[in-house]
Amino acid sequence: MTIIADTSLDLARRIRARSLRMVHEARASHIGACLSIADLLAVLYSQTLRVDPVNPNRPDRDRFILSKGHAAAVLYAVLAERGFFPARLLRQYCKDGSIFAGHCSHAVPGVEVSTGSLGHGLSIGAGMALAARRDKFATRVFVLTGDGECNEGSIWEAALFAGHHRLDNLVAIVDHNGLQGFGKTEDVLNPSPLAEKWRAFGWCAVEIDGHDHAQIGKVLSEVPAECGKPTAVIAETVKGKGVGFMENQLAWHYRSPDAEQLQLALVEVEGPS
Numbered sequence: 001m002t003i004i005a006d007t008s009l010d011l012a013r014r015i016r017a018r019s020l021r022m023v024h025e026a027r028a029s030h031i032g033a034c035l036s037i038a039d040l041l042a043v044l045y046s047q048t049l050r051v052d053p054v055n056p057n058r059p060d061r062d063r064f065i066l067s068k069g070h071a072a073a074v075l076y077a078v079l080a081e082r083g084f085f086p087a088r089l090l091r092q093y094c095k096d097g098s099i100f101a102g103h104c105s106h107a108v109p110g111v112e113v114s115t116g117s118l119g120h121g122l123s124i125g126a127g128m129a130l131a132a133r134r135d136k137f138a139t140r141v142f143v144l145t146g147d148g149e150c151n152e153g154s155i156w157e158a159a160l161f162a163g164h165h166r167l168d169n170l171v172a173i174v175d176h177n178g179l180q181g182f183g184k185t186e187d188v189l190n191p192s193p194l195a196e197k198w199r200a201f202g203w204c205a206v207e208i209d210g211h212d213h214a215q216i217g218k219v220l221s222e223v224p225a226e227c228g229k230p231t232a233v234i235a236e237t238v239k240g241k242g243v244g245f246m247e248n249q250l251a252w253h254y255r256s257p258d259a260e261q262l263q264l265a266l267v268e269v270e271g272p273s
């Protein structure tokens, strides 16, 4: 299985632009959540994950689960860019009868698990990691969660399970952008200090800048960060990253860009046409 070489920065730009167009055309929500993780996905899919679009069901592949399934648009975009399906199909995002549901659907090639009800991805990922170890596969399982999602009790049950079973083929990446749907994460139900909490559950926790491709690539290439422990990567991010008027603005959790806002955003992401 080869990891396709790509400039992760170019890939991040392309999937930001695709997400903006998809969300605009569908009049959908969650663009801020997509932009927050575009850099993480770009590095994962260009440098880290051992996945094969030609043979997507290889049993020894790595697994990626987007547990914050409301950011489906950017996952579909990166999968199209990596050749799991033709990019023209992205126009079906959020359309009636389409497989490209507004929250991640495993009907879409390359999507491992349907998500959207927050809090479930890590439990599923822990089960996959345990199964892979028992099957003696070199599979690694990466689960991306929101920081607001860390309000869910099921996250911490899965964390306890993974620490107990010493699942060092499991990686949780927390998108620590400080905002959730209706407010600041610290005001709604503060999960901080995150790194200390993961450590207390038997994980090795590292904190990185979630928009710095070199840092992301380095930490993900070195997992497990500590032998015999699952790895938690606390990625400091900005919700809406890459589009100035969306950055750190709660409204863009639910708002959809109109035609004028789309053009302004695309100029920032792609440069003037």
Ligand SMILES: Cc1ncc(C[n+]2csc(CCOP(=O)(O)OP(=O)(O)O)c2C)c(N)n1
Pocket: 032, 033, 034, 036, 068, 070, 071, 116, 117, 118, 119, 145, 146, 147, 148, 149, 150, 175, 177, 179, 180, 181, 182, 185, 239, 253
């Ligand atoms: C179990 C569950 N409760 C509530 C929601 C509604 N919801 C959708 S997105 C969201 C906020 C999630 O915040 P966070 O995990 O920080 O993700 P981000 O906003 O950074 O994308 C909520 C509460 C949901 N999808 N699932």
